[in-house]
Amino acid sequence: MHTPAPSNSRSHRPRRLRSSPAMRRLVAETRLHPANLVLPVFVREGIDEPRPITSMPGVMQHTLESVRPLAAEAAEAGLGGIMLFGVPAERDPLGSAAADPNGILNLAIRAVxxxxxxxxxxxxxxCLDEFTSHGHCGLLDDAGRVDNDATLESYARMAVAQAEAGAELLGLSGMMDGQVAVVREALDAAGHIDTAILAYAAKYASAFYGPFREAVDSQLQGDRRSYQQDPANRREGLREALLDLDEGADIVMVKPAMSYLDVLSDVARVSTVPVWAYQVSGEAAMIEAAAQNGWIDREGAIRESLVSIARAGADTVLSYFALEAAAWWR
Known part of the structure; x- marks a missing residue:
């Protein structure tokens, strides 16, 4: 026998605010706008036309010529920014091409x-990982370990070269201790006091970077667990962000996004500067692969994933889906 609901239960009906698309849109707690999205882009030296990245459907390695119209398309779409990665034709143990004014990344910065x-x-x-013959984010010592302080000197040279090429925001992704302070000092000394620093503050040693390594033709030998963070550690992510804030970071970022929403939320609660997150290559590739197999709704999964990152506290999201997502939210 059906028992009638208590008469006062009708005063608590959350479903009223889910009754239609218009109502759900009106009361949405989290909103994304194209300006909250940044498009990561790869520019490769020595190719004549854009080259598809097998593990990242829809993403290309661009030429200096093809990156220009892509940047124009991103601007037209209202995106917040474009993050450039360089893929050089030649590498050496010191990553010398990284600070070369005529290196592929600095040329791409100028073009864009x-x-x-x-x-x-x-x-x-x-970061040096795209430019070193060993694929690490820093210089190696005689024992084959990444030398933190020697690497900082290289980062300082890279920073000045990128600022002089026209970069407005430098993404410090190498996870070297003290990198924000050293880069800030180098920029200021060279007269680039208005060039901003995005600190990849909490960057974890993740399995979800796999497709990215194809995108940059990574030469990595070994792993990066001695300088990127242990996925088991939550408090450490907050500690890293606080250190970068103390050193003068203008923006702090958590990477990857999907598996570290707790860390992102922690950082967002205390940060006095904007907090970003990176939806990395493996996250995008999983969505694409599942959608191609008919297992999930592609657009729905992309929307939900991006909203979840913003809901956890990200003011801006780096995503390979940025261009098409901008069209949805525009």
Missing amino acids: ADEVGGELVVQSDL
Whole structure:
């Protein structure tokens, strides 16, 4: 026998605010806008036309020529920025091409700044891993370990070169201790006091970077667990972010996003500067693979994943889906 609900139960009906698409849109707690999205882009030296990345459907390695219209498209879509990664034709143990004004990344920065400067924030990855023959994010000592302080000197040179090429925001992704302070000092000494620093503050040694390594033709030997964070550690992520804030980071980021929403939430609660997150290559590849197999709704999964990152506290999200997502939220 059906028991009638108590008469006062009708005063608590959360479903009233889910009754239609218009109602759900009206009361949504988390909103994304194209300006909250940044598009990561790879520019490769020595290719004549854009080259598809097998493990990242829809993502290409671009030429200096093809990156220009892509940047213009990103600006037209209203994205917040474009993050540039360089893939050099030649590498050496010191990553010498990283600070070369005529290296592929610095040339790409110039090309994009010339194309969309003032319309889109031109951002650049500041790390040695794409440029070293061993694939590590820093210089190696005689024992084959990453030398933190020697690496900082290279980062300082890279920072000045990227700022001079036209980058407005430098993405410090190498996870070397003290990198924000050293780069800030180098930029200021060179007169680039307005060049901003995005600190990859909590960057974990993740299995979800796999497709990215194809994208940059990584030469990695071994792993990066001695300097990227242990996935088991939550408090350490907050500690890293606080250290970067103390050193003068203008923005702090958590990477990857999906498996570290707790860390992202922790950082967002205490940060006095914008907090970003990176939806990394493996996260995007999983969505693409499952969608291609008919297991999930692609657009729905992309939307939900991006909203979840923003809901956890990210003010801006780096995502390979940025361009098409911008069209949905525009």
